Amino acid sequence: MLFLIQYTAYSALLFGIYILFLRNRELHSWNRFFLIAIPTLSLALPLIKLPVLATQVPALAYTLPEIAVSPLNKVSNSSFFSLPSLVLAAYVAISAVLLSRIAIQYFAIEKRKKRSSYQLQDGVRVFTETGIGPGSLGRDIFFPGTEVAPEILEHEMTHVRLHHTADMALLHLLQAIFWPNIVLHFIGRELRMVHEFQADAEGAIDAEHYSAILLAESMGVKHGTLEHTFFHHPIKRRIVMLQKKKDSRRPLIPAAIRSGFATLLVAAGIIWLQSCTRKAMPEPAAYATAEKMPHTDYDLGTYLGNNIKYPEDARKRNVEGRVIVKFIVDKDGSVTKPEVLRSPDQALSDEAIRVVSTMPKWQPAMNGNKTVPVYFVLPISFQLAPNAATAPQKG
Secondary structure, three states, X not given: OHHHHHHHXXXXXXXXXXXXXXXXXXXXXXXXXXXXXXXXXHHHHHHOOOHHHOOEEOOOOEEOOOEEEOOOOOOEOOOOOOHHHHXXXXXXXXXXXXXXXXXHHHHHHHHHHHOOEEEEEOOEEEEEOOOOOOXXXXXXXXXXXXXXXXXXXXXXXXXXXXXXHHXXXXXXXXXXXXXXXXXXXXXXXXXXXXXXXXXXXXXOOOHHHHHHHHHHHOOOOOOOOOOEEOOOOOHHHHHHHHHOOOOOOOOHHHHHHXXXXXXXXXXXXXXXXXXXXXXXXXXXXXXXXXXEOOEOOOOHHHHHHHHOOOOHHHHHOOOOEEEEEEEEEOOOXXXXXXXXXXXXXXHHHHHHHHHHHOOOOOEOXXXXXXXXXXXXXXXXXEOOOOOOOOOOOOO
């Protein structure tokens, strides 16, 4: 979840740089590179941490999985039907649906191609009577009927020569896998427009005539979603770009430099923040994280399940709720200094402290070759089953 939030935030920051410095400028090749770099660089940034930049900053303790306690059921700290598992399953299901949709669209285009005839031109297959297009996908060009306009053909040949399909394939894949990142949608839409700018620039020998073609033929064109279509909206931006004078490049190079410099500053700031060593401030003698975190040689959930007892007094009073316990795994692996951070009832607090205090030793944390103390936060949820307070007790 944290990675996804970081990915979305970094994508938004870098796309903001594009909007500020590059949008609607005639730096088509640079703009294309920049838009492709945004989702790929944003994907890598959360993973970059440089030890040489490490500093000490406050950090939160590592939180263990929540333990659920019921007087009538075993304690469990994991379940296939737990909320995190259900959320993950839903996430994967949506990604699978989006990937399936891409596959369906691709095979639909392939099916149309098999029903249509084509001619080779400079190693590119030009299909006619496909019912979709004009457009291109990979090294194939599609026309809905038998008519092949030279200007449109040159436009689509430019898409093929510049490998625009590869750009969009990458964006479609990222959008399907990281679908909550809505910024990818706007990046993909802008990248398509930059592709059209590039193709228009090479195909428009006569800008006035070319603009007239765009206006006359922009409505009612069918396409298969994945391919680049000649009549890509919004038409107004394409015509405005066509009408720009070629000698108006005065601010273009500075704009490219400014966008690159701003990106370097943002990336450097992100890497610096992520590279900070997270050391626990409330207890300088214990760390929040370590190179090798502490772990148990026994199953923690099983141990707690066998040892936690729902307080009888709390059960009779129908008391339930979550107890948050903090404790330190010391240099020798012993569990020390258990402390209740939050609790709805003293009886529940006492039971939580009792069971944490009696935990067997852990394998201690390691920083390099040195063992270090690390503290954890353990949520224990005491839950009464329906009618548990009044249920008859056996024996």
